[in-house]
Amino acid sequence: MRVGVSDQKLRTAVKSAKQAPRSDRRAQRADRTTDAAPMVNLKKLTGLAGYLIRQAQLWVFQDFNATLEPLDLRPVQYSILTIIGDNPGLSQMALSQILGIVRSGLVPLLDGLEGKGLIRRMPSASDRRSHALHLTAEGQHFLARADALVQEHEKRLIKKVGARGHKELLDILKVFGRR
Amino acid sequence: MRVGVSDQKLRTAVKSAKQAPRSDRRAQRADRTTDAAPMVNLKKLTGLAGYLIRQAQLWVFQDFNATLEPLDLRPVQYSILTIIGDNPGLSQMALSQILGIVRSGLVPLLDGLEGKGLIRRMPSASDRRSHALHLTAEGQHFLARADALVQEHEKRLIKKVGARGHKELLDILKVFGRR
DNA sequence: CGATATTGTTCATCTAGTGAACTGTTCGAG
């Protein structure tokens, strides 16, 4: 029943340089030709789209976090700001459904963004139970700065998969975009 | 610095049917035409490959978990069994690098698999500090059963993105496969 | 009007990841 495999490890990407090219000795039957290659067979996994998607996602999050570090903004938070920006007045319920998280899990996220002065929970005119989410002026400025960095990130991704690959990717994966 | 956005929510996929098509009233400016569509603008996000990759990954994990539920096997565990199966004698250090997790985080995972009798930590002949990981006979049988289910899962994925899309996907994303 | 459902919130609980510290082992410079 349990599920898991979370993304917490995705820190600022500095760790890439961590383990030095220490010749990687004894990585199974040492094959002192490529030096740093542990000689591992991953063919079966790399033939599964799910595995590659996972790997891609790890890269994306890592690069995203590294790029957005000056703003200390994580992917979910960026998504939230963007969605609210494009859909002012949205309710928390609607937002949580889009994000695919339970509504109780959204609360601390919004608390954080509201605490930074980026969003506001306004009273909804039509339904006093719900809150109408809006960006503050500061939130709009902040989001604009974030957008610029996200574009940088996207460029790095394009460089990684190629311009054509990127286009195809958007086309192929669009079936997973909710709504 | 923090990072996050984990995958824990990915349960058995039963929840899709949870909130009934209750006409989804008042999802912002109600537009009683499509009935169940909350009328949210996500264009900006769905133009970002990272967002779509994330969404795809959510779908994949959800479907994977639903499919593998009879075996109660999660993606990481399947990866571990597969990698060990294809690379018997691998050390925990090497495995943790492939998986991209810290070596201390690998311990409970291996404990679990070893507790189920699927793998064994054998003493390494060459280096008595490290363990040589192997599948047990039972582990091999188990992995074979898992493989069959994973193929089902992959078929569902192919149905989702199309045979051509699937091929292209493997091709585009292979740059993210480690090594 | 009154039963029922819904929104946002709090809370206890769970999973999983991290880094530091410790043990036993190996390596390599002198």
Added chain:
DNA sequence: CTCGAACAGTTCACTAGATGAACAATATCG
């Protein structure tokens, strides 16, 4: 050959994040 440094695996305390249950305020509909 020896001794200090590096390394594999493990434990442990801590953290982030997700979940479901329960609750108050409000809304809906018979």
